[in-house]
Amino acid sequence: MEEAGNDVDTNNAEEQDIGLKVLLRLARPHRKPIVLGLFLGLAGSLGALAQPMAARTILDAVTDKSGLLGPLLTLIALVLAGAVMSGLQLFILERAGERMVLGLRLRLIQRLLHLKVAEYDRRQTGDLLSKAGSDTTLLRSVLTANVLDALPGVVTIVGAIALMVYLDWILLVVVLAVIAVVTLVVAPALSRIRDSTHTAQEHVGHMTSSLERALSAIRTVKAGVMQDTEAGRIGGHARSAYTAGVRTVKLDAFISVGTALAMQLSFLVVLGVGGYRVASGTLPAADLIAFLLYVMYLGSPLMVITAAVSQLQKAFAAAARIMEADTMDTEFPDVVTVTSPESVTERSPRRETGREGTPPTVEFDRVTFTYRTDEPVLSEVSFRIDAGMKTAIVGPSGVGKTTVLNLLERFYDPTAGRILFDGRDLATLPLNSLRARIGYVEQTAPVLAGTLRENLLYGTHRDVPAKELAEVVRAVRLDHIVRGLPDGLDSPVGERGSQLSGGERQRVAAARLLLRRPGLILLDEATSQLDSPNEQALQEAFDAVADRATTIVVAHRLSTVVASDRIIVLAGGGVRSVGTHAELMDTDEFYRELARGQLLARG
Numbered sequence: 001m002e003e004a005g006n007d008v009d010t011n012n013a014e015e016q017d018i019g020l021k022v023l024l025r026l027a028r029p030h031r032k033p034i035v036l037g038l039f040l041g042l043a044g045s046l047g048a049l050a051q052p053m054a055a056r057t058i059l060d061a062v063t064d065k066s067g068l069l070g071p072l073l074t075l076i077a078l079v080l081a082g083a084v085m086s087g088l089q090l091f092i093l094e095r096a097g098e099r100m101v102l103g104l105r106l107r108l109i110q111r112l113l114h115l116k117v118a119e120y121d122r123r124q125t126g127d128l129l130s131k132a133g134s135d136t137t138l139l140r141s142v143l144t145a146n147v148l149d150a151l152p153g154v155v156t157i158v159g160a161i162a163l164m165v166y167l168d169w170i171l172l173v174v175v176l177a178v179i180a181v182v183t184l185v186v187a188p189a190l191s192r193i194r195d196s197t198h199t200a201q202e203h204v205g206h207m208t209s210s211l212e213r214a215l216s217a218i219r220t221v222k223a224g225v226m227q228d229t230e231a232g233r234i235g236g237h238a239r240s241a242y243t244a245g246v247r248t249v250k251l252d253a254f255i256s257v258g259t260a261l262a263m264q265l266s267f268l269v270v271l272g273v274g275g276y277r278v279a280s281g282t283l284p285a286a287d288l289i290a291f292l293l294y295v296m297y298l299g300s301p302l303m304v305i306t307a308a309v310s311q312l313q314k315a316f317a318a319a320a321r322i323m324e325a326d327t328m329d330t331e332f333p334d335v336v337t338v339t340s341p342e343s344v345t346e347r348s349p350r351r352e353t354g355r356e357g358t359p360p361t362v363e364f365d366r367v368t369f370t371y372r373t374d375e376p377v378l379s380e381v382s383f384r385i386d387a388g389m390k391t392a393i394v395g396p397s398g399v400g401k402t403t404v405l406n407l408l409e410r411f412y413d414p415t416a417g418r419i420l421f422d423g424r425d426l427a428t429l430p431l432n433s434l435r436a437r438i439g440y441v442e443q444t445a446p447v448l449a450g451t452l453r454e455n456l457l458y459g460t461h462r463d464v465p466a467k468e469l470a471e472v473v474r475a476v477r478l479d480h481i482v483r484g485l486p487d488g489l490d491s492p493v494g495e496r497g498s499q500l501s502g503g504e505r506q507r508v509a510a511a512r513l514l515l516r517r518p519g520l521i522l523l524d525e526a527t528s529q530l531d532s533p534n535e536q537a538l539q540e541a542f543d544a545v546a547d548r549a550t551t552i553v554v555a556h557r558l559s560t561v562v563a564s565d566r567i568i569v570l571a572g573g574g575v576r577s578v579g580t581h582a583e584l585m586d587t588d589e590f591y592r593e594l595a596r597g598q599l600l601a602r603g
């Protein structure tokens, strides 16, 4: 038990250390406005601190019946200058906080989009969303509203204490003793605030993940009458976040009560001790009044600073969650880390212009691939596809057909062996220019939200003439659908293309591929949801570009297979046979079975 407790403490200490380091690193590029803000705060504080002194001269002037105008004007000038400076300082510091968070968000977005595909497999999308949303928002509100605003208060406190020493050090010792006792009592609450905030943010992450999962499969949820079950489960995370939130609020309240109590007690004790000393003639009345005013001045920055220290624990918890993004693998080694003070540079897709249309030769050289640590999906797979060839990959479900396409897109890298692209190892080619040469229609043919036009032009990276767009739309038989839409090509397609049918989504994906004019075409059962006339049309459209491309199709239909130059039969993690349809029908019993069963059934 004790060891576990120690462990938690070490983690806490580490988290606090890392959190503080991260915040300082984030603040570094903004040190100029922060210093300026602090300077204004210092000037404002000095002005405020001078006010009781000015008040004392007014009192003295009244007692002495000397000139009142000078001290009065000084006091008014001090009040006005103090107000303007504190306003300016607030603006400058809060803007610096906003900029820190903007930089952090831009780097986080950049990083989350450049993770390796395996990282998305491992993590929950919603949790990544929650880092970018709720964690950066928490950090922002803490930094701007609490921490930076509290910094000038430090100056006020130091100044007030210095002036109190000047006025009467005995009373100061009394005040500091009261504050020290109360601080000792509330200090342990701070680390507990960090813990409960971390727990709350984690539950918000789980809630976002679960909600994202349910909403992305909402039709399945409804069809299974699972709305209430899902609502209960997701609500469970919301409730856990609430419980942790309430714990934080309790601790916050405890700390703020402690601070307020310290101030009030100090005031009363100073009043008592000071009053006695005034009565016994050892302290002038004007000094006691000035001293009491300083105790009051001390109150507000002390409250703000204590609140800031407790809020800072929340910032540490949020920073620790955001920083997890730096431990995730990215596709490019130079993707900026979330916590670096660098600003994000836009990265444009590097294309080998003029080469993207040329069909490549593709070769698998003893490729072994394992998704995780279990059985390899592909072991020692070797085949060669010559430039301009149309090759079909067939095999039983789950044998690794899609995996072959994923490896060509470098969504994953082989565990062993090499993939050659025009004789060059795929791993040595610039990733963006490689992908720019490939057109991939996935099995699920995803469509993004937005208009039909945006979806068709997605990833083309060039100005497509209206005539070419219209031709492609006609070629994939989307033209009559476009005519039926209220705004034609500019009509929205709904979230994930929900306003389109499965077949229409596939045709949008196919059109997108044609517009990209890729040298290597990868089709994953791209025609599986189409009826015969549409499939025929799409086939013709692909055939028209296939002359200029190497095509690899994961085939589930006999018609696709028969039209291919070569067929690769995958079975048991390896290549079983290669040949034309006629050759394989003659020589491969397994293929014959496959053709009769799987391919004919769907063809």
Ligand SMILES: Nc1ncnc2c1ncn2[C@@H]1O[C@H](COP(=O)(O)OP(=O)(O)OP(=O)(O)O)[C@@H](O)[C@H]1O
Binding pocket: 121, 371, 372, 377, 395, 396, 397, 398, 399, 400, 401, 402, 403, 404
């Ligand atoms: N991201 C992933 N993480 C872990 N395992 C995976 C992943 N994707 C696929 N697999 C597993 O790898 C194996 C091959 O999957 P793949 O999608 O390549 O099969 P397939 O031959 O295309 O199947 P189908 O014809 O049913 O589409 C399957 O057993 C699958 O469960």
